Amino acid sequence: MSEQGQGLSDQDEAILALERVGWSAPGTKERAIRERLGISPTRYYQLLNALLDDPRALAHDPVTVNRLRRRRQERRDRTR
Numbered sequence: 001m002s003e004q005g006q007g008l009s010d011q012d013e014a015i016l017a018l019e020r021v022g023w024s025a026p027g028t029k030e031r032a033i034r035e036r037l038g039i040s041p042t043r044y045y046q047l048l049n050a051l052l053d054d055p056r057a058l059a060h061d062p063v064t065v066n067r068l069r070r071r072r073q074e075r076r077d078r079t080r
Helices: 010-020 028-037 043-052 054-060 060-080
Strands: none
Touching: 010 028, 010 043, 010 054, 010 060, 028 043, 043 060, 054 060
């Protein structure tokens, strides 16, 4: 991610943009991650998880970030 005090990096913005898309077919999102961002899906989800805790991401796209934070919390609650 970009340094504190600055806006989101292009990669961070691209990650949030991918999360706004509705993915219907299995594997489509993973293929898009590799093609558009040039990273593995595992690395993508690591970056996404860190991004959800970044206040700059919340300011940039509050609807997407809050939706993903709720889903993450629901998954954590189910595993307890």
